[in-house]
Amino acid sequence: MKRTSILAAAVLFVGSGLTLGLAQAQQTGIGRTETLRHDLGNSGREVVQVRVDFAPGASFPKHTHPGEEIAYVLEGAMEYQLGDQPPVTLKVGDALFIPAGTAHSAKNVGDVKASELATYLLDKGKPVLTLSK
Secondary structure, eight states: OHHHHHHHHHHHHHHHHHHHHHHHHTTEEEEEEEEEEEEEEEESSSEEEEEEEEEOOOOEEEOSSSSSEEEEEEEEEEEEEETSOOOOOEETOOOOEEEETTTEEEOOOOOSSSEEEEEEEEEESSOOOEEOO
């Protein structure tokens, strides 16, 4: 039984990584590095932190997350568009809360590399992101 549980957990982990990897592979000029993944007590939820690096002019198209996201700009200037709201531009040290399921996009609007630290609060086993159609 324990072996089955370990195998199932491994399949979920690899599957979520493949989803993220496929989404990342479709985007040029963007690098994603997971820095932390940790259970949130016994709630069935987890926190995931990812550093996202954007080359000058690079953008990530509309996508959603199954949980909340907090985006914190580490360097450069980033433009975010949430749903139908007007875009907002954040600079180093600015943060943005993105509610679960909200379609949004992100773009480096500067002429140097931009980076964000994205913190996701998710139900365990769910993919970190899904590209919008």
